[in-house]
Amino acid sequence: MNAAKTGNFQHLGQLQRVAIAPAQLQPEGILLDRPQQHYLSRVLRLKRGDRFIAMDGQGQWWLAQLSENLEFATIVESIPVQTELPVPVTLILALPKNGWDEVVRQTTELGVTTLVPVLSDRTVLKPSPNKLERWRRIAREAAEQSERQIVPTILEPVTFQDFLALWETPPERYICVPRTDAPHLLEQVLASQRSPTGLQQSPIEIAVGPEGGWTPGEVEQAIASGFQPVSLGSRILRAVTAPAVALSLVAAALEINPTPNQSLSP
């Protein structure tokens, strides 16, 4: 839960964050390059003795302090950040006609690990390499703003059939289907991530369809490949809203603590 992760570090939220390369980390502290020195002293107007957060982009954060010499920062302490979900969550998304920028932004904020854009029976337009580069840039920016430790991976688009044929089946795969009597995604994730003996968290894959939904044939193929059909609720969601909803539910189910009041009965 959040308490243990951020309880003692609320003051850190006020500090500026600077990305460093792993090689800049020396036994005696952080060697700052010229652009970083300029950024810290001229842009952020930090002075010797001022503190900031150094991040290596691979999940490590340090509380750092500018030395007399602005070329160098001493490390005050390592910061035990944990903003990532406890298991990898992959979203398989049929490309909606519009709104993918926002889908990438929101699902990145919500903790997605990997985004797999797929071409489905109802979305056949293959995005350009420029589009893919744009989405990766948005993911980097959103990961930074939401204080994540990793940047989600956005794969090259594939057809849904190729995806089903090529990917190994993980323990938990869900396909979201509207107007169905399928169980609710939240219900399934809460039940499957827990057992009578405690947490049993495993990687999760969720497939979300395009405008108009997956075709019946696609749903059948997905079920044959180990996907469980699930509902996101009684209302019909747009293709650009459903991914954020799916991620919200999975992230929350993974992050809430099973306490005596919430634990599942044996």
Added chain:
Amino acid sequence: MNAAKTGNFQHLGQLQRVAIAPAQLQPEGILLDRPQQHYLSRVLRLKRGDRFIAMDGQGQWWLAQLSENLEFATIVESIPVQTELPVPVTLILALPKNGWDEVVRQTTELGVTTLVPVLSDRTVLKPSPNKLERWRRIAREAAEQSERQIVPTILEPVTFQDFLALWETPPERYICVPRTDAPHLLEQVLASQRSPTGLQQSPIEIAVGPEGGWTPGEVEQAIASGFQPVSLGSRILRAVTAPAVALSLVAAALEINPTPNQSLSP
């Protein structure tokens, strides 16, 4: 759960929907006015004997069939639609600088009952009457697209202080606070909506802050007015994403069935 609500009516998803006024419903069927006749026969190209869904905009749906005379439709059956959440959910939202159109659209899709735009310490720009009219139009469109039975109410903007002073305290009020050791919203709603003896669902209010969050003073005032501080997860969400996440969690918690596997232990 969805099963009982929509299981027998999956075929209805393919039918066109037409809004009627309650007065058009006669003992012998639905009297269609000229624009509706034109729409059904010329635009939708329905012929005598074809079926469509008539909605009165107040939560009643009927399966209707065009008669010989296109001025009239017989009622085949009443459709037991239930796309609304089991309790009213009110969102109190500090106005973000941008992106309110999308906030209104997403939270409407997700089932919000009432939106209360509030001016907070960090958002002082009062929206114009035009803006408010625009949001209400977006809510109507989104309610229709997501197949809801009611259109959410969007109130006139008030200051957060006035809101706290004027509104009665409902049983469940939450204020979302980032970088905190507060419990997770999902955890709280799952626990409070249930008791050892079964479901005890009560109206819910959730306050979501602006860019930069609520000020400490606002959080204190809210707590004094009966709001419980909650977290939406370990990552920092943008002001335009947080409302949809809060609604996703509350809607799912209200809609999942407590089964032996998910029920809360006594």
